[in-house]
Amino acid sequence: MPFPIFFIHPPKSGGSTVISFFDLNMGKDRFVNFVWDQDGWGSCRAKLLENGIGGGHHPFGIHRAIKHPVRYCTILREPLARQISHYWYAASGKNGEVKRGVSVSMPEALVQQGAMSLDEWVGESLAGKNLFVQMLSGHPVLNESSLALAQSHLRQHIGTVGLCENMSEFLLRLAGMSRLKLPFYFEANRTIGAPKGDIPLSDAARQKFLEDNHLDYELFHDAKRLIQNQVDEAGHVFSNALELVQVIQKEINRLENPHIYSSMVFGFDEAFLAKVKSVIGRFDLAPINAYLEFAQSRQPVLADMFEGFVDTVHNGAVTGWAVNLSRPEEKVPLEVRLGDEVVARGWSGESRPDVAGAGYPSAHSGFSIPLPAHVQGGFHVAIANSPESLNNAGIWRQGWHCA
Known part of the structure; x- marks a missing residue:
């Protein structure tokens, strides 16, 4: 039996939207959202082994904590875009969740109060410095080997990595790895009131961020090359499937979405899941099924844990x-x-x-x-x-x- 899938969910990188893919395929609340406390681990571990899918804002290494191998997947985002997104998410009170008791850090509280500028937030990397390298290496404090270890994990242990900017492409490849059939999503937890267009950010803050987060940029570009190699290897069977996925996704995006500005912590609405599936059901999925069959016949051999x-x-x-x-x-x-x-x-x-x-x-x-x-x-x-x-x-x- 395949090992369960664990989704490494970097904050503000489209993770809630990725979880909608799992709920579409497996049903409401089948995704196990891990918690850090030891009591929670036991319950989450049992559910993960039963349901076969889970994840959370946890770095590489959960297989050690649960004493069981997993198939990792993760999603990355252009690092500066992620940092800016987190700022506006904090400014919105985490889409209102702060009023319901969701915890905030001191910098997030200052942002919500209007006492911290975007320049200060970005210049000090207050949403995490080299966060992707930290999460994919499993090193809480970075050292000279952290980037190399994160790159090794990306190639040897993480079955599928995707980019937030190319969600449909990621979910199509993830469906191929996970043996799930529906590579679709609906947007969730988009920041309320985030400004559109150009962001007023000083050149000094931008440059300092780029310098301080150069390890994340190396990893991000490494992931882009790895993804492109996989897409090229699949050839037309992938491109044909992706073309159909994007057509269907446009139809899904036209639905009135109750989750676009809300967290998935309280679960997705089953009636809305049914509406999404009804849209998908109007199409002949033969090109998608052809790619899934191709992908499942060429599963990567992941390194032992x-x-x-x-x-x-x-x-x-x-x-x-x-x-x-x-x-x-x-x-x-x-x-x-x-x-x-x-x-x-x-x-x-x-x-x-x-x-x-x-x-x-x-x-x-x-x-x-x-x-x-x-x-x-x-x-x-x-x-x-x-x-x-x-x-x-x-x-x-x-x-x-x-x-």
């Missing part, structure tokens, strides 16, 4: 545990790296009933890797042939963990 922990460095060996969540019966190849140099290798496979008792799918995940005598410090433990390091595997020295 791992979890692990470095426990100790003692008596000349580094010990811990590692699990291949995708194939838990297999041993995990490990490397001890000093910078870019591999100084020792080993495998999991030792008995660790405590790991299985904690809910991980293997009781033989332990490892103990002897260290060369000359390696006294500065090393970390990683999955072999991967940029992924184990948890608690920053910079170690013999006998103690220092970073």
